[in-house]
Amino acid sequence: MPEKITRLTGNNQQYTIGMPKLVLVGEYNPVAMDWIFQQTGLNFQPANGVGVMVAYEAQPTFAAQIVKLILTYNFKTKYYNNSVFQNVLFLKHDHHIGYEVNAICFDCCQYNHIHTNGLKPGDYLAC
Numbered sequence: 614m615p616e617k618i619t620r621l622t623g624n625n626q627q628y629t630i631g632m633p634k635l636v637l638v639g640e641y642n643p644v645a646m647d648w649i650f651q652q653t654g655l656n657f658q659p660a661n662g663v664g665v666m667v668a669y670e671a672q673p674t675f676a677a678q679i680v681k682l683i684l685t686y687n688f689k690t691k692y693y694n695n696s697v698f699q700n701v702l703f704l705k706h707d708h709h710i711g712y713e714v715n716a717i718c719f720d721c722c723q724y725n726h727i728h729t730n731g732l733k734p735g736d737y738l739a740c
């Protein structure tokens with residue numbers, strides 16, 4: 614039986630939800646996918662419906678599978694539970710840089726299509 618997680622809403626109401634679907638964003642080779650499967654039991658397959666990005670998805674059964682994956686690779690994560698992506702955890706390689714960055718310049722925001730929210734040249738966006 615798949616494991617469930619109990620969470621609290623902002624109004625202190627409990628709700629229970631299943632394990633989030635995992636979506637690996639980016640290119641992965643078959644050797645890496647096989648290694649992930651051997652280590653975690655997660656069988657990632659090409660994802661459908663995640664826009665134009667290259668991605669692979671798997672549905673974990675137990676939280677331990679997610680923990681093993683996250684403790685093996687350095688991922689940037691983004692969790693969604695809305696009308697577009699319901700209970701989905703996106704994982705993207707960190708490349709050992711993102712964690713170290715405290716701020717990026719205005720030009721870098723423009724280059725990476727990051728909304729600058731009123732920043733102007735010479736300003737920095739905190740990460």
